[in-house]
Amino acid sequence: MPSLNIATKLLIAVAIIFVIAIIPLTILGHYDIVIYLSLIAIAFLIITSLVVDFKPKFLMVLNVMSAIIVVGFLVYVGFRVFNIIK
Numbered sequence: 001m002p003s004l005n006i007a008t009k010l011l012i013a014v015a016i017i018f019v020i021a022i023i024p025l026t027i028l029g030h031y032d033i034v035i036y037l038s039l040i041a042i043a044f045l046i047i048t049s050l051v052v053d054f055k056p057k058f059l060m061v062l063n064v065m066s067a068i069i070v071v072g073f074l075v076y077v078g079f080r081v082f083n084i085i086k
Contacts, residue, residue, distance in 0.1 A: 007058060010051060017043045037076060041069045 004012075021039050048062050 006051075010047070014044060014047055017047060034076060034080070037073050041073050044069055 018040060021043055022036060025035060025039070045066055048066060
């Protein structure tokens with residue numbers, strides 16, 4: 001069995017954490033998308049911040065992914081705030 005590289009291990013860890021975090025919320029009946037977005041963003045940022053000894057090119061990819069998640073969350077929050085003010 002070939003050895004997994006660090007990017008594959010990170011992807012597997014993120015997938016496992018997402019499943020562990022999302023399934024209980026679904027079972028409990030929480031269907032608000034902002035809860036899931038918050039949980040996914042927090043889990044992703046924590047996991048990536050724990051892994052700091054990557055090559056600079058891989059860190060740049062992680063930073064872009066983090067930025068996309070945070071911007072997506074902020075856009076959703078912005079729409080929610082706009083609907084509240086409206």
